[in-house]
Amino acid sequence: MKKVFLFLLCLFFFTGCxxxxxxxxxxxxxxxxxxYEDGEYVVSFEIIKNxxxxxxxxxxxxxxSAKDSNLALAFNEAIKDSDKEAYFxxxxxxxxxxxxxxxxxxxxxxxxxRNVKMSTTFYxxxxxxxxxxxxxxxxDDTVSNYIVDLISSNLDRADLNNIDIIxxxxxxxxxxxxxxxxxxxxxxxxxxxxIAYFHEDQMKxxxxxxxxxxxxxxxTDIDFLRDETVLNMYKKKVDYEVKKDKVIIKVSGRGSVKAxxxxxxxxxxxxxxxxxxxxxxxxxxxxEEFLEETLSNDSDLTGIxxxxxxxxxxxxxxxxxxxQVDIVLSKNGSIYEVIHx
Amino acid sequence: xxxxxxxxxxxxxxxxxxxxxxxxxxxIGTSKNNLLITSFLGMLLGYFLLYLFYRKxxxxxxxxxxxxxxxxxxxxxxxxxxxxxxxxxxxxTMFIMIAFMVTLLYAAFKEVKVIARVGEIVFPISFFIxxxxxxxxxxLVKLDNLFPLFNTNFLQFVEGIIAFAGASLVPxxxxxxxxxxxxxxxxxxxYLLGSFTVILIMFFILxxxxxxxxxxxxxxxxxxxxxxxxxxxxxxVENILVMEWIADIVVGSFVCIKAIKDNTNKYWFALIIIxxxxxxxxxxxxxxxxxxxxxxxxxYFNFTLLFFALLGKWxxxxxx
Numbered sequence: 001m002k003k004v005f006l007f008l009l010c011l012f013f014f015t016g017c018x019x020x021x022x023x024x025x026x027x028x029x030x031x032x033x034x035x036y037e038d039g040e041y042v043v044s045f046e047i048i049k050n051x052x053x054x055x056x057x058x059x060x061x062x063x064x065s066a067k068d069s070n071l072a073l074a075f076n077e078a079i080k081d082s083d084k085e086a087y088f089x090x091x092x093x094x095x096x097x098x099x100x101x102x103x104x105x106x107x108x109x110x111x112x113x114r115n116v117k118m119s120t121t122f123y124x125x126x127x128x129x130x131x132x133x134x135x136x137x138x139x140d141d142t143v144s145n146y147i148v149d150l151i152s153s154n155l156d157r158a159d160l161n162n163i164d165i166i167x168x169x170x171x172x173x174x175x176x177x178x179x180x181x182x183x184x185x186x187x188x189x190x191x192x193x194x195i196a197y198f199h200e201d202q203m204k205x206x207x208x209x210x211x212x213x214x215x216x217x218x219x220t221d222i223d224f225l226r227d228e229t230v231l232n233m234y235k236k237k238v239d240y241e242v243k244k245d246k247v248i249i250k251v252s253g254r255g256s257v258k259a260x261x262x263x264x265x266x267x268x269x270x271x272x273x274x275x276x277x278x279x280x281x282x283x284x285x286x287x288e289e290f291l292e293e294t295l296s297n298d299s300d301l302t303g304i305x306x307x308x309x310x311x312x313x314x315x316x317x318x319x320x321x322x323x324q325v326d327i328v329l330s331k332n333g334s335i336y337e338v339i340h341x
Numbered sequence: 342x343x344x345x346x347x348x349x350x351x352x353x354x355x356x357x358x359x360x361x362x363x364x365x366x367x368x369i370g371t372s373k374n375n376l377l378i379t380s381f382l383g384m385l386l387g388y389f390l391l392y393l394f395y396r397k398x399x400x401x402x403x404x405x406x407x408x409x410x411x412x413x414x415x416x417x418x419x420x421x422x423x424x425x426x427x428x429x430x431x432x433x434t435m436f437i438m439i440a441f442m443v444t445l446l447y448a449a450f451k452e453v454k455v456i457a458r459v460g461e462i463v464f465p466i467s468f469f470i471x472x473x474x475x476x477x478x479x480x481l482v483k484l485d486n487l488f489p490l491f492n493t494n495f496l497q498f499v500e501g502i503i504a505f506a507g508a509s510l511v512p513x514x515x516x517x518x519x520x521x522x523x524x525x526x527x528x529x530x531x532y533l534l535g536s537f538t539v540i541l542i543m544f545f546i547l548x549x550x551x552x553x554x555x556x557x558x559x560x561x562x563x564x565x566x567x568x569x570x571x572x573x574x575x576x577x578v579e580n581i582l583v584m585e586w587i588a589d590i591v592v593g594s595f596v597c598i599k600a601i602k603d604n605t606n607k608y609w610f611a612l613i614i615i616x617x618x619x620x621x622x623x624x625x626x627x628x629x630x631x632x633x634x635x636x637x638x639x640x641y642f643n644f645t646l647l648f649f650a651l652l653g654k655w656x657x658x659x660x661x
Contacts, residue, residue, distance in 0.1 A: 006447075009443065113558075116426055116427060116430065117430070120564070120567055121567070121568075121570075121576075162568065164550065164554060164558075164564070164568075167554060168550055168551050168553065168554035171551075171553040171554055171557070172551065172553060306485075307485070309489065310485060310488035310489050311488070311489075313489045313492075
């Protein structure tokens with residue numbers, strides 16, 4: 001009798017589903033867009049439609065928007081307007097408008113991290129018009145999935161899809177973050193060639209994504225062009241040597257020749273040194289240009305100041321740096337000579 | 342009495358019992374980048390104090406009761422908060438707490454041998470999950486986040502040592518009266534193993550998040566588990582891996598409630614449990630500021646209890 005009682009007690013406590021919900025009773029939020037309009041936050045949800053469509057394999061979505069001067073209230077309004085309970089654990093993408101990013105994303109990341117109903121693993125992107133982007137028409141897919149695929153193919157995934165990485169970088173006063181910048185073109189086409197770089201929680205400007213990829217992410221397969229020679233970096237390593245007077249950024253790696261200038265003959269031993277020298281110079285210039293531009297805008301994406309502080313416990317506004325590049329030319333393709341003139 | 346293996350497993354769980362929800366974010370906030378050093382020194386201090394208790398023999402009933410009640414309150418608060426925050430967001434905290442208490446009460450009326458056997462069975466599972474989580478998190482480690490060292494003042498440094506020793510050692514004292522013929526080597530093993538795994542988890546929290554972020558989030562030990570991702574194949578496993586903490590909490594709480602049961606009569610026992618449930622619901626689950634307060638001072642309170650226990654024993658010996 002005692003065991004039966006315990007069994008019933010277990011049934012009562014452990015199998016209760018009084019507040020269960022059917023999938024059709026919730027709105028699965030796939031993407032969120034946050035913009036500004038007339039001094040108010042505009043929050044839009046991209047909701048996956050779970051009604052049966054003509055073509056069952058087709059994933060469709062709808063967008064719901066709401067406005068308020070307070071971000072949390074704008075979210076609440078959008079949730080209310082969506083007529084069902086909003087489910088945020090499936091969020092894949094957060095789109096923030098450039099205007100919001102420039103005024104500071106502190107409010108946004110605070111809300112996203114504080115809300116325990118929210119997923120913490122999603123990509124955050126910046127774009128000029130967040131509303132236009134989330135309302136864009138994409139064939140056979142949702143906007144969020146389409147942009148996530150775009151990020152996956154253009155940038156390395158590991159470092160960019162966690163809200164806690166953004167928050168911990170914002171909290172660290174000596175290091176800054178860069179986020180993918182999505183550009184909309186005509187005919188609902190989007191591209192990802194640029195990175196929005198920040199100082200603390202404020203966006204400063206945009207910069208070409210190539211060197212960002214090269215320096216900070218695990219992305220390889222990056223091309224460098226100089227005097228008609230194209231070198232593809234298929235393996236690379238970036239090390240930092242922190243000295244008392246400067247930080248040395250050491251870039252090393254292996255390159256493969258994709259195209260070669262007509263003046264270079266790869267049958268000759270000396271030509272390899274020549275190509276190596278030219279490409280080392282090119283990479284050094286591009287890295288220096290990138291650092292110069294971001295650092296002049298107070299954005300330290302490399303975390304040079306942080307590295308210096310960690311070693312010498314000394315806060316410096318400007319830490320001198322030097323870029324050293326040492327690329328080995330290890331693949332030259334299947335032909336030695338140049339066919340064209 | 343319980344055997345050596347059972348003592349080690351129970352000691353392992355009791356060492357880790359108050360760290361979930363109570364210990365980690367507080368210790369990180371106090372010790373910052375010195376966390377690993379202060380925790381290691383705290384472990385050594387705890388090991389030395391454990392030796393003193395071993396040499397002195399048993400602990401008074403009053404001390405046992407105080408330690409058991411204090412730790413049970415802390416653990417119940419942590420369990421209820423974690424469950425209601427991340428797992429059962431719509432369930433009432435009272436319901437979560439009663440479900441937890443029913444399990445504990447079932448154990449309270451069993452012999453200590455049964456609880457020890459449970460600990461012995463769960464120990465390899467918990468240890469395996471800890472190792473699995475550790476392996477899964479290695480690729481996220483950034484050693485940079487450990488530096489610069491010594492970014493606290495001397496007082497905070499000492500506070501960190503005391504807090505770790507208090508949090509890890511005091512629940513262990515509940516077992517001292519069951520030690521029987523066991524040597525100190527056997528008694529210390531579970532404590533060292535438990536402390537070592539706690540320090541290992543601290544290493545991951547600190548190197549993955551950095552102290553600024555880790556000290557501002559609730560349950561950083563749970564949040565790091567969310568980051569596990571094996572080539573997009575093994576993801577969202579945090580609710581499986583959090584079982585290591587559930588094992589600590591459940592087995593550790595079994596010992597706490599058993600200690601209360603064995604050191605009071607049935608009326609007092611009933612009164613303590615009912616007061617505990619109602620008190621936690623009214624003063625903690627409904628008022629988060631009180632949880633912050635108890636989290637802040639709990640380790641020091643535990644450390645004070647430790648000295649009372651030690652002092653009480655000395656006075657008793659003197660009188661004899």
